[in-house]
Amino acid sequence: MEKIWQLQSDFTAFMDSVEFVRTPKDLYEPVAYTVLQEGKRIRPMLCLLACDMFGGKFDDAKYPALALETAHNFTLIHDDVIDQAPLRRGLPSVYKQWSTNTAILSGDAALFMAYEFALKTPQSADCVSLLTKVMREVHEGQRYDLDFETQTEVTIPEYLEMIRLKTAVLMATSLQMGALIAGADEDDQQRLYDFGIAIGMAFQLQDDILDCYSDASVFGKVASGDIVENKKTMMLLTALDLADPQQSARLRDLFSGEIPINPQKKIDEVIAIYDVLGVKEAVERTMMEYFHQAFSYLDRVKLPDVKKLPLRQYAELLIGREK
Amino acid sequence: MEKIWQLQSDFTAFMDSVEFVRTPKDLYEPVAYTVLQEGKRIRPMLCLLACDMFGGKFDDAKYPALALETAHNFTLIHDDVIDQAPLRRGLPSVYKQWSTNTAILSGDAALFMAYEFALKTPQSADCVSLLTKVMREVHEGQRYDLDFETQTEVTIPEYLEMIRLKTAVLMATSLQMGALIAGADEDDQQRLYDFGIAIGMAFQLQDDILDCYSDASVFGKVASGDIVENKKTMMLLTALDLADPQQSARLRDLFSGEIPINPQKKIDEVIAIYDVLGVKEAVERTMMEYFHQAFSYLDRVKLPDVKKLPLRQYAELLIGREK
Numbered sequence: 001m002e003k004i005w006q007l008q009s010d011f012t013a014f015m016d017s018v019e020f021v022r023t024p025k026d027l028y029e030p031v032a033y034t035v036l037q038e039g040k041r042i043r044p045m046l047c048l049l050a051c052d053m054f055g056g057k058f059d060d061a062k063y064p065a066l067a068l069e070t071a072h073n074f075t076l077i078h079d080d081v082i083d084q085a086p087l088r089r090g091l092p093s094v095y096k097q098w099s100t101n102t103a104i105l106s107g108d109a110a111l112f113m114a115y116e117f118a119l120k121t122p123q124s125a126d127c128v129s130l131l132t133k134v135m136r137e138v139h140e141g142q143r144y145d146l147d148f149e150t151q152t153e154v155t156i157p158e159y160l161e162m163i164r165l166k167t168a169v170l171m172a173t174s175l176q177m178g179a180l181i182a183g184a185d186e187d188d189q190q191r192l193y194d195f196g197i198a199i200g201m202a203f204q205l206q207d208d209i210l211d212c213y214s215d216a217s218v219f220g221k222v223a224s225g226d227i228v229e230n231k232k233t234m235m236l237l238t239a240l241d242l243a244d245p246q247q248s249a250r251l252r253d254l255f256s257g258e259i260p261i262n263p264q265k266k267i268d269e270v271i272a273i274y275d276v277l278g279v280k281e282a283v284e285r286t287m288m289e290y291f292h293q294a295f296s297y298l299d300r301v302k303l304p305d306v307k308k309l310p311l312r313q314y315a316e317l318l319i320g321r322e323k
Numbered sequence: 324m325e326k327i328w329q330l331q332s333d334f335t336a337f338m339d340s341v342e343f344v345r346t347p348k349d350l351y352e353p354v355a356y357t358v359l360q361e362g363k364r365i366r367p368m369l370c371l372l373a374c375d376m377f378g379g380k381f382d383d384a385k386y387p388a389l390a391l392e393t394a395h396n397f398t399l400i401h402d403d404v405i406d407q408a409p410l411r412r413g414l415p416s417v418y419k420q421w422s423t424n425t426a427i428l429s430g431d432a433a434l435f436m437a438y439e440f441a442l443k444t445p446q447s448a449d450c451v452s453l454l455t456k457v458m459r460e461v462h463e464g465q466r467y468d469l470d471f472e473t474q475t476e477v478t479i480p481e482y483l484e485m486i487r488l489k490t491a492v493l494m495a496t497s498l499q500m501g502a503l504i505a506g507a508d509e510d511d512q513q514r515l516y517d518f519g520i521a522i523g524m525a526f527q528l529q530d531d532i533l534d535c536y537s538d539a540s541v542f543g544k545v546a547s548g549d550i551v552e553n554k555k556t557m558m559l560l561t562a563l564d565l566a567d568p569q570q571s572a573r574l575r576d577l578f579s580g581e582i583p584i585n586p587q588k589k590i591d592e593v594i595a596i597y598d599v600l601g602v603k604e605a606v607e608r609t610m611m612e613y614f615h616q617a618f619s620y621l622d623r624v625k626l627p628d629v630k631k632l633p634l635r636q637y638a639e640l641l642i643g644r645e646k
Contacts (some may be wrong), residue, residue, distance in 0.1 A: 027466040082424045101405045101469060104427060108401065109462050111434070125448045132438040139432050143350040146424060240491065262621040 002315070003310040007048045007058070011041060013296045014062050015069075020113070030094045030106035031113060034073045037089050043068040043319065046171055047178035050192050053303060056182025064127050064181060067117035068174045070110055071131060075138055075170075077107035082146060085225075109136075113180065126180055134173040141166025152231045160201065163234075167207075168200025191301045198294035199315050204317060205287040208233040209280055211270065224267045230255045234283050235274060242277040291319055326633040327640070330371045330381070333540075334364060337385050338392075343436070353417045353429035354436060356395045360412050365509060365641065366391040370501035371493055372634045373515050379505025387450050387504060390440035391497045393433055394454060398461055398493075400430035407467060409537075449503055457496040464489025477555045479564065483524065486557075490530075491523025514624045521617035522638050528610040528644060531556040532603055535594065547590045553578045557606050558597060565600040614642055 021034035031225055038078035044065035051061035079085070081103045087093060095103035119126040144162040148154045175192040184192070211226045212235050226233045236255060240248055253259055254270055261269075274280060294315060343355035366390035376386035402408070404426045410416060418426035418549035441450040469486040471477045498515040507515070534549045535558050549556045561577060563571055576582055577593055584592075597603060617638060619632055 024463060024466050024470065025462065026470065027463055059586055078427050082427060100423075104405060105462055105466055105469070107643040108431075108434075109459065111431075112455050112462065113453065115438075116459075119452050119455065123449070125442070128438065128448070128451050129442050132435050136432065136439075139435065140347060140350060143347050143428055146428070147347065147349065221327050283581070314421040 001310075001313055003052065004045070004049070004314050007045060007052065008041065009063065010058055011044055011048060011065060014064065018066065026098075026102070027106055027109050030071075030077070030098055030102055031070075031073070031110045033097070034077055034088075034094060035070055035110065037088060037091060039069075041069060043072050043170060043174040045314060046174040046196065046311075047181075049314055050178030051182045052178075053301075053307050053311055054179055054182035054184040054188070056178070060121065061178055061181050063117045063120040064177050065174075067127065067131060068170070068177065069115045070117060070137060071114035072170060074107050074110035074114060075135075075142070077103050077110060077286060079142060081107075083229075121181065123181055127177055130173050130180070132179050134169050135231075137165045137169045141169075148232050149230075154237060156234070156237050159232065159234060159237055163204040164197060167204040168197045168221065171200040171203070172196030172201040181182055185302075188301050188303075191297050195294050195297040195301075195315075198290045198297065199318065202287045202290040202294065202319055205234055205283055205290070208235050209283055209287070212274070212278075224271075227267050227270050228263050230257045235279055236284070238282050238286075239277055239279045242279065242282065243273070247273055247277070287319075291315075324633075324636055326375065327368070327372070327637055330332050330362065330368060330375065332447065333381055334367055334371060334385065334388060338389065341389065349421075349425070350429055350432050353421055353425055354393075354396075354433045355413070356420070357400055357417060358393055358433065359415060362392075362412060364392060364393050365499040366493060368637060369497040369519065369634075370504075372637055373498040373501030373507075374505045375501075376504035376624075376634055377502055377507040377511070379501070383444065384501055384504050386440045386443040387500050388497075390437045390450065390454060391493070392435035393501065394491060395428050396459060396482060397433035397437060398458075400426050400433060402465060404430075406552075436443045444504065446504055450500060453496050453500055453503070457492050460488045460492045464492075464497055469547070471555050472553075474555075477560060479557070479560050482555065482557060482560055486527040487520060488584070490527040491520045494523035494526070495519030508625075511624050513624075514620050518617050518620040518624075518638075521613045521620065522641065523614040524643055525610045525617065528557055528606055528613065531558050532606055532610070535597070536603075547594075550590050550593050551586050557609070558602055561605050561609075562600055562602045565602065565605065566596070570596055570600070586636060610642075614638075 015036070020035060021028045046067055047065040048058065048061050052058070076088060077094045080088055081095045081100055084095075085093055086096045091097075093103075094106060098106075115128065115133065118124065118131050121127055141162050141164070144158070145166055148159070148162065172193045173196070175196040176189050179189045179192045208226065211233070212224055214223060225231075226235070232255070236251065239251055243251060251270070251273060254261070254266055295312070298312060298315075301308060333539070343358060344351045369640070370388040370391055371381065371384050375381070399411060400417045401412055404418045408416055409419045414420075416426075417429060421429075437454065438451065441447065441454050446451055464485050464487070468489055469482055471482070471485065495516045496519070498519040499512045502512045502515045531549065534556070535547055537546060548554075549558070555578070559574065562574055564576060574593070574596060577584070577589055618635070621635060621638075624631060
C-alpha cells in the first residue's frame with residue numbers, strides 16, 4: 001500500500017502548490033472552493049497509478065492528473081445546478097453558496113483550467129484529445145440521466161449505458177491517460193481502459209446502494225436522496241424487475257412524485273420493499289461481477305504481477321470504501 | 324471584395340457538410356440550432372482571411388475557423404441563461420426554447436465539439452492552447468460584466484477592459500490563429516492580434532450604440548435592451564461623464580431599477596438625455612479611434628498592401644454594418 005499513500009501524498013503536495021485563484025477572484029474562488037475540497041482524488045490516483053505501473057514519472061503525469069480532477073469538478077459544479085443538489089461533500093454546492101450564474105461561469109472556468117493543465121505535458125495533443133472525448137461522453141451520460149427523470153420506462157441496459165457514460169468513462173480515461181504518458185502500447189492502454197470501465201460500473205452501483213442506506217452526516221449528500229428525488233437508479237430498476245404486480249404498482253406510485261407522503265415515511269416504505277425483494281443483494285451481485293471482470297482485464301496487461309499490485313489494491317480500497 | 328464572398332461561401336458550404344447532431348439528439352440539437360442559425364460568421368471569417376493573407380490554404384484553416392465559431396456559440400448559449408436573454412438573432416435563445424438545464428448541458432457539449440474541431444489540424448496543440456486561453460479570458464469578461472450589474476460605480480477604463488475580454492480577444496485570437504496556421508512569424512501574429520483587439524473594441528462600441536437605437540425586428544434582440552435592463556454600457560458611462568449633476572442624478576435613478584416607470588417611457592427619457600449630451604457622437608468618436616488604431620497595426624504587417632486588402636475591406640464592412 002506504500003505506493004498508494006506516497007502518490008496520494010505527492011499529489012496533495014502538488015495540488016497545494018498550484019495557484020487556483022486568479023483575477024477576477026469571484027470567477028476563480030468557486031473553482032478553488034470545489035477542487036480543493038477534501039476528496040478522494042480517484043481520477044488523479046488512477047492516472048498516477050497507471051503511469052507508475054508502466055515506469056512513468058510522477059512529474060510527467062501530475063498535470064494530466066490534475067486536469068482530470070479539475071475537469072471532474074467542472075462536471076460536478078454544473079451537475080449540481082442541473083440536479084438542484086444543495087450539498088456536495090457535506091458542503092453547500094457552488095450554486096447554493098453563490099448563485100446559478102456563478103456556477104455556470106465558474107464551472108466553465110474550471111474546465112478551461114483543466115485544459116491548461118492537460119496542455120502542460122509533452123503528449124498534450126493526445127491528452128487534450130482524450131479529455132475532450134471523455135467530457136463529451138460524460139455530458140451524454142448527464143443528458144440521459146436528465147431524460148430518465150421524465151421517461152416512464154427505463155430498462156436496466158439503458159441505465160447501465162447511462163452510468164458507463166456518466167461515471168465509468170472518466171475513470172477509464174484516467175487510467176488510459178496515465179498509461180499513455182508512460183509510453184504503454186495501445187493494447188495495454190485499452191486493457192486499462194476496459195479495467196476502468198468495469199471498476200467505474202462497480203463503483204457507481206455501490207454508490208446507488210450507499211445512497212439508499214446512507215445518512216447525510218457520513219455520505220455528504222442528502223440522506224437517501226435518490227429515493228426522495230424519485231431517481232431511477234439500479235436499486236429501483238432491480239426492484240421493479242423482481243417485484244410482483246402489487247409491489248411494482250406501489251413502487252411506481254411512490255416514485256411518481258404525485259402522492260403526498262412524508263419523505264422519511266417514503267424512504268422507510270421503499271427500503272422495506274427493497275429488503276423483502278433482496279434488492280441490495282442483487283445489486284451487490286452485479287457490482288461484484290463488474291469488479292471481477294475488471295481484474296480479468298488487469299490480468300491481461302503485459303507486466304509482471306508485482307507491478308500491477310498497487311492498482312489492484314487501490315481498486316479494492318475503492319470498492320471496500322466506507323463512504 | 325471577391326475574396327470575402329468566396330471565403331464566406333466556401334465556409335458556408337463546409338459548415339453544411341458537418342454533422343452537428345449526434346446521439347443523444349436532445350443534447351446536440353440545441354447546438355445545431357444555435358451554430359447553424361444564420362450569422363455573420365465573423366470569427367471564422369477573420370481566421371480564414373488571416374490565413375489566406377499569409378498564403379495559407381482554406382482546408383488548413385476551416386476546422387480551426389469552425390472551432391472558433393462553435394466556441395463563440397457555446398459562450399452565447401451560457402450567456403443567454405446568465406442574462407436571461409429570451410432572444411438571440413431574432414429566435415428564442417436555447418434556455419427559452421428548451422430549458423436552463425438543456426442550455427447548460429448543450430452549451431458544454433458545443434464547447435467539446437469546438438475542441439474536437441480545433442484538434443483537426445496539424446497545429447492542434449497551438450490551436451487548442453489559443454482556444455483555451457481566449458475562452459478563459461472571455462469568461463473573465465463575462466464575470467466582470469455580471470459584477471458591473473451590482474457595482475454602483477463603473478469607470479470607463481473598467482468597462483473598456485471588460486469588453487476587451489468579453490468581445491475583442493476572441494476576434495483577435497481568430498486572426499492570430501489564422502496567421503499561425505499559415506505560418507506567419509510571431510511578430511505578424513501579434514500585429515494581427517492587436518488589429519483584432521482594436522477592431523473588436525470598435526465593434527462592441529458600435530453594438531452599444533446600435534442596441535440603444537435599435538428596434539427588435541432588425542436587431543434580433545429586445546429593443547434598447549441595455550436601457551431596459553439597466554446595463555452600464557459605454558453609452559451610460561459616457562453620459563454620466565458628460566452630464567451635469569441634475570442629469571446625472573436622473574440617469575442614476577432611471578438605471579437604479581428602483582423607480583416604477585413604463586419601459587418605453589424610460590427608453591425615451593434616457594435617449595433624450597443622451598441626445599442633449601451628444602453621447603452617440605462621443606461614443607462614435609472613441610469607436611473611430613479604435614478603428615483607425617486597428618489599421619495602424621495592419622499597416623505594420625510585413626506583407627504587400629494588396630495582400631492586406633480583403634481583411635481591410637472586411638473590417639470596413641464590419642463597422643459599416645447595418646445590424
